[in-house]
Every structure is written in structure tokens, then in C-alpha cells.
Amino acid sequence: MQVRDFLVRAHLSTGFNQVYMQRLVTFLKKTHQLPNQEEMELIISKMSSQKQVRFLTEFYGFESQKRLAENRQFAPFVTIFDDNYPTLLKESNQAPAVLFYRGNLSLTESFSLGVVGARQATSYGKQSLEELLPTVVAAKITTVSGLARGIDGLAHQITLDCGGQTIAVIGTGLDGYYPRQNARLQEMVAQKGLLLSEYGLGTPSLPYHFPQRNRIIAGLSQTLLVVEAQKRSGSLITANMAADDNRTVLAIPGQITTGNSDGCNELILAGAKPILSAKDILEEYQNW
Numbered sequence: 224m225q226v227r228d229f230l231v232r233a234h235l236s237t238g239f240n241q242v243y244m245q246r247l248v249t250f251l252k253k254t255h256q257l258p259n260q261e262e263m264e265l266i267i268s269k270m271s272s273q274k275q276v277r278f279l280t281e282f283y284g285f286e287s288q289k290r291l292a293e294n295r296q297f298a299p300f301v302t303i304f305d306d307n308y309p310t311l312l313k314e315s316n317q318a319p320a321v322l323f324y325r326g327n328l329s330l331t332e333s334f335s336l337g338v339v340g341a342r343q344a345t346s347y348g349k350q351s352l353e354e355l356l357p358t359v360v361a362a363k364i365t366t367v368s369g370l371a372r373g374i375d376g377l378a379h380q381i382t383l384d385c386g387g388q389t390i391a392v393i394g395t396g397l398d399g400y401y402p403r404q405n406a407r408l409q410e411m412v413a414q415k416g417l418l419l420s421e422y423g424l425g426t427p428s429l430p431y432h433f434p435q436r437n438r439i440i441a442g443l444s445q446t447l448l449v450v451e452a453q454k455r456s457g458s459l460i461t462a463n464m465a466a467d468d469n470r471t472v473l474a475i476p477g478q479i480t481t482g483n484s485d486g487c488n489e490l491i492l493a494g495a496k497p498i499l500s501a502k503d504i505l506e507e508y509q510n511w
Contacts, residue, residue, distance in 0.1 A: 227302045229257050232287040234321045235294065235423045238274045239282075241435075243267050244320045248303060294423050298325050298397050311335070315442030315468040319421040322439075323397050326417035330365050330388050334508055337367045337444030337465065339437075339458040340374030341451040345483055348451040351475050352377050355448075358501035360387030364508065365416075367443045369393065369436055370409055372402050374450045374458075379412055389416040392439045394432035396420060401428035434460055441465040446507045448498065449474045452486030459486050462495070471507050473498045 224232075233239050233247060246266045250258055258266065260283065267275055281287050294300065300323045301308050309331035312318050336359060340348060356366065356378065366382045368375040370391040382389040391412045393401070397420050400406040412418050419439065422432065437457060441447060441464035449472065452458035462472050472495040477484020491497045498504060 224257065226251060226257065226304050227300075228291060230302045230304070231294070231300060231321055232282060232291050235290040236278050236281040236287050238270055238278045239267070241317070242269070248320050251304070290423060294323060297424055298323050299328075300324070301328065309443060311445065312439065312442040315438070316464070317438050318442060319439060322419055322421055323423065324417060324419050325397055325413040326415075327388075328417060330390055330417045331443060333388065334362075334364045334511060335367050335390070335444050335446075336364050336504065337440050337447040337461070337470075338374065338378035339368060339440065339447065339449055339452075339461045341453065341456070341458070341483065342371055342373035342375075344373040344377060344451055345481075347477065347483070348374055348475075349377055351450060352381055355498070355501045355504065356381045356387075357385045359504055360385040362505055362508070363387075364505075365390060367392070367440055369433070369440055370405055370412070371433075372404065376405050376408060379408055379416075383411055383415060390419065390443060391416070392419045392436050392443070394420075394422070394436045395428045396422045396424045396426040398424050399427065433457060437461040438464050441468055441470065444470055445511065446471045446473060446504070448504065449487050449490060449495070451475070451477060451483050452490070453482055454485045454489065456486045459490070462490055471496065473504060473507070 303320045360382050365388040366378050367390045368378045370393050379389045379391055395401050400409055437460055441461050447465040447470055449458050449462050465472050474487040474490040474495040475498050477487055
């Protein structure tokens, strides 16, 4: 069995989370060979006995072969051991071992701007993106976001409307849509840009998927722009992840009376660069 198939089969088997995947990747890098069953049992030794039995039955049986075949038939995948794995993402913390994708994977090697923000975006957030992104897109910079409602969806839509390239990282399998209202936009991204997920077919949207997705957005972005983030916001999680990956964090300042941009304003106080024009964004790419 090839290393990449071994990784995907493990990834798609029940109970094999990021902790066990990291142990498997470490084993493969150290030994340069596939683990035997006894070694796999050591890798998953922290699982309960019941979960170990289920995982091993699936992984070494027909079920994981079936899931691998179904996912491969639906869309390509890339693993952290492949030459075409996104370079910037590989340098980040907690890079996913497996990514499924639709579209142009080479976009991950282009200049990139992550864009995250409020799901309940106001006219101020929309107008800010409409003011900034056309110039950014004209400079051949690829936008990266999460296809959520609000700022995420606006970033993808404006980029496509301007004839630019965009990457969407989703928290479901590639056959899922969340939110449903962005289903058409998701298909447009897959056809004209790049759609990414670390989840296999049939995986629903679960609350913990979105922080995990955020680390991929941060990892794919040379620079991250935060738009209309409140004090407690998933966008701030993404900003912290980007900072941990040594990426530049930008924020659009907002009103102090509404609360809609309190997170952005606090990021600026903590050292994020305030963005007042597209020129402020483009300056970040002069030394790349």
C-alpha cells in the first residue's frame, strides 16, 4: 500500500483524530516505512479498547478501502508527504495530513490574503470589502476564506465578480454545503478557484470543525485581514492562529459604539496593522 493511501484510509476510519494522525506522521517520517498492525496499535493506544477494535476492524477491513475509493472517485486528495502539498501550509502549526480538493490546487502557491469576519456582516463590512478587494484582486492576490455567511461569502463573491482567484476551506465533506445558502457560491469556487476540506465525503458540519478549519485558512494565508469581528469571535481565533504561524495580521477599524468591530479594534491595540486603504494591504506583499 502507498503511504498516501495508508494515510487517507486511517484518516477516514472512525476514531482516528488529529492526535493519532500526528503520531502516524511522526512514525512515517522517522522510519520511512508503513507501520505493521502491532505498531498501529501502539499509535492508537490511548483509544478505549472498544474504539480500538472498531478502528482496526475498519482500517484493515473492507470499510476503509471502500471509503478511500469513494473519496478518490469524487475528488483528488493531497497528503503532507506529496510534492504538491501547499508549501505555506506545510510550514504552519498543525498542518493537516490530508486534504481533499476540487479545483486548482496550484492556487495555494500564489500570493494569498486570508479574509475573515462577522457572519452577521453590516453594510460597513460589505462596503469595506467592496472598496478594498478589487484593487487586491487586480494585483493577482488570491483570497482565502471559509465560505461562511457574512464576510467570508462576500470575500469569495467579490473576488469572483472581479475575475480573481479564491480559495474556500469548508467544515464539511466536499459533498456538503454549509450554509445551504452558499451552495451556488461553493460550486462557483470549485469551478473557478479552489475548494478544500480535510473531511471525507458525508461528513456533516459540526461545531468543532470550524476552529479546525480556521487553522487551515491561517496556514494558507501570507497575510490575514479581519473585518467586523466582535470581542468573542471565531475570527479572533483565526487571527491568533495566523500570528502563531508568523503571518501578518491586518484589521479594519470600526465604530466603538456598536460592538461590531470591538475585536478588530482590540487586535489593532495589540499590534495588528490598521487598514484604511487597499494600498495598506498591498504594502505587505512588496518583500515577498
